[in-house]
Amino acid sequence: MGERVDLLQGTLDMLILKAVSLGPLHGYGVLLRIEQISGHQLQIQQGSLYPALFRLEHNGLIASEWGESENKRRAKFYRLTALGRRQLQAETAKWNRMTTMIGGILRRTPEEI
């Protein structure tokens, strides 16, 4: 395992949307999935996950439903809404544009300018 990095400001919402786009998850599941797909390199403050989940649901990007967890306990599951899917696509496109641009800038060598 490499060095763990803190989450960039403002990217948690995007990661949550991505995580639940792969299938409904409860809050703890969202945490596990993000850690799993990041190869355990991302450090997420666990408690801060819930205000973010509530904010996304408040804005209609995800929806929740109580169900039963894998360990047979009552848990609240989140899934992506149609509005959330559109938002995720838009955010992803924006992110890709941004990283390409920043990456391009950072790769420049003195000879190229």
Place this chain on the structure above:
Amino acid sequence: MKFTARLRSLLKSLTKRPLLEDDMEAELCFHIESRAEDLVRQGLAPADALRQARLEFGGVDGHKQDMHASLGLRWWDEVRADLRFAFRMIGKNRGFTVAAVLTLALGIGANTAIFTVVNATLIRPLGYHNAGRLAMVWEVHHTEGDKPNVTSPATFLNWRDRNTVFEQMSVIFNGSSVLSGGSPEQIPVQFVSPNFFSVLGTNAVLGRVFNPAQERSGADDVALLSFDLWQRRFAADPNIIGAKITLDNGPLTVVGVLPRGFQFFVKENSFGQHKSELWVPITFDNKSRTRHGRYPQAIGLLRPSVTFDQAQSAMSALAKQLEGEDPASMKGWTVRVIPLRTQLVGAIEPALRLLLAAVGLVLLIACSNVATLFLRGLWRAAMKSRCEWRWVRPHSASCARS
């Protein structure tokens, strides 16, 4: 889209508040316990695992507050806490509350009363489409100061045909007639030139208003009903148009019904003293073209770019001409043009403005009195318990716990 989602979410949160709190608790518990189970699987002792899970999660109360904020509930909670505090204080200080409420009630009540009058008379438009361009035109005799006087048919016809400032002119005469058929009844009637309603810019709600081409002398046996008369006397009969009514023994054909609430009544020099319920066209034949016997009021619709002052000077010049042409009837008579709004509001306008300013000041005084009451209350409280005097907003229960 997001707005409706937010609104729906807020409504859900507010209506199911206790459930929301329980669910929040349960959701966070589930997280911490699941994490603890995973840590046990990694080899920690159950008690240590739970402690570790709690530590990793961070302050539950802080996160809950953030969750509330995410749902848009924080603002709501603060307002509610403030209101609850306000009502508790009202209950505690009855005398103070009564004094403050009475003072403000008096101030606000007086303002509302006067403003209602001001609004009805000065602010609201007169209700005629052409209101801004309408003026009453009066004759004035030099011995009467500038007191408006009605005019005569012949003079009106001269005005109408020779003036350069009015698009149209019309006469008005308030009389009263007996409407027979069923139980006969005396009703106020307004006799007007056939173009009167196009001068005002008013249309019928049923049928049509008078048509100047049709209602020439000899074809003027038609009538318009007020909305109220139509309802009261004719049971709002939708087939009233074309019906014959008998007014002072003469048959008239109903051609239209005027809008609800339509009225035109200038009290100055009016023969009849009541607001009209029926309108009949009046045209002057050669017999009635006399300069003696002044009885109709006259109204004019200004041409679009003409001001009231220009109308006054043009009409004054015309009066001079008429005086020269017929000194026997017109010697000493001049003309006065009064904007309709001024005519109707006229004398009371300055008084109303003054009254409005006065009650405004009363409200201001009321406010300063209440402010003084508050200061005295605060002062007394400060004297009583100097240490407990706090300006801080009382926190809601959930805030106090964190």
